[in-house]
Amino acid sequence: MLFPLTVVVLAGAVALLAIAGWYAARTRLVDDRLLLVAAVVELGVLVQAAVALAHLGSVPGDDAETATFAAYAITLPFLPPVAVFLALKEKTRWSMGVVAVAAFAVAVMTARLQQIWNLHG
């Protein structure tokens, strides 16, 4: 897996988590800044999915690990759009909770992808 890409996605997810927490504290709703960061994360996970699927053959470990790897890579790009959609519909500070949950999930799943990739050096 491209390590710099993982770093970009992780940084974006952490930034999104921080913005969501900050907005929730200030009772602010989805705005351009949040959408922009979410878009960067989305772009990152899309590239990540393409790279991951292109290198499926060289995933270390058994079939189960390959399947997990592919499932995570394919699922990830769905998270930011769904979270943003739900957050746009919910006009209370709780909308930021949805964004935070999604950002956290993106970070965990991306870290897990990298972990599987690193299994055997």
Place this chain on the structure above:
Amino acid sequence: MADAPRSTRSGPGIVLVAVYGLLALAATGRSVLQITEYFSRAPLAYVLSALAAVIYVVATIALARGDRTSRRVATTAITIELAGVLVVGLASYLATDAFPDKTVWSHFGSGYGYVPLVLPVLGLLWLRRTASRPASTAQAAGDPTG
């Protein structure tokens, strides 16, 4: 409509729906993998894992819909979920052989940061809280979107 039930998907409920959705996804994915790749290793654990996945999917949809029937479905699903995580959590410590690797509910959901243990409690509390809204609590809550 003063005593109409509050929507289960607005306010804190939307976060609950999001977390349930995520767990539904994770549990379904893991369950499909376990059953297709190595079912014979621990049939009981993997059947329970599949049950957990179904429960999470049902709970997510029911909480997101939130009408009267959905509310009943959600309450039933989440109650089974609470019982499941407690029973499977305990069983995974007592009968380690039957639970060789992590499932959503084994070890009280430790593989998922104990979210599976906390979530049904929050879910049931939320269903209770939104069940009816007497005028006094509506005012006390001061929620303009309620």
